[in-house]
Amino acid sequence: RKHIPATRNWVEFFTYVSFFPQLAAGPIERAGKMLPQFKVLRSFDYTAAKDGMRQILLGLFKKIVIADACGRQVDLIFSDYQNLNGSTLFIGAIYFLFQVYGDFSGYSDMAIGMGRLFGLKLSQNFHYPFLAKNPRELWQRWHISLTTWFRDYVYIPL
Structure with missing residues (x-):
């Protein structure tokens, strides 16, 4: 939060919140990573x-x-x-x-x-979780974007 300025461009905003490939199961992408990509003209x-x-x-x-x-x-x-x-x-x-x-x-x-x-x-969302050496490492490799989202928006604010 508060790491990037709020976008005033409605097209960029709605493109970000409705980007269909990530809506169903992730990865959960942060606006700071996605919004700059929407601004780049691509071929x-x-x-x-x-x-x-x-x-x-x-x-x-x-x-x-x-x-x-x-x-x-x-x-x-x-x-x-x-x-x-x-x-x-x-x-x-x-x-x-x-x-x-x-x-x-x-x-x-x-x-x-x-x-x-x-x-x-x-972002990569799973990093070979079954090759983890312990449960902590498995959790770090499993649904990475969800884990970091919980860490940043639930755990740290507590």
């Missing part, structure tokens, strides 16, 4: 478009192959949870973890890729 960049399409395809893979496949298993396991043992429920929880990761990370990758198609750079 088509083949390399950025190629990178954007690659990121979109990665996101689709995470969503369709990982999240949806895990979701089917989660539904199957938890539809009859009363009659299952603890180890099966634990496996169901692992599937659910990967389903959530595939959904959020996949949607974030698609948003980042769409941003690249428009010539905009959105």
Whole structure:
């Protein structure tokens, strides 16, 4: 807050608050990063478009192959949870973890890729969270923009 002057340009403001690629699942971008990008006149960049399409395809893979496949298993396991043992429920929880990761990370990758198609750079939102060495590091790598938003607007003001 109060790091950049308020924009008086309604088009820039509404473009920022309604930028559709990031609305669904992030990344949560700060005005200080996005508004300056909206002011730059851009032309088509083949390399950025190629990178954007690659990121979109990665996101689709995470969503369709990982999240949806895990979701089917989660539904199957938890539809009859009363009659299952603890180890099966634990496996169901692992599937659910990967389903959530595939959904959020996949949607974030698609948003980042769409941003690249428009010539905009959105922040990385997941940084290989399952390669973390401990829970603290996992949290720092998981939905990075949401974590920093909570830190800056909820935790620090307290």
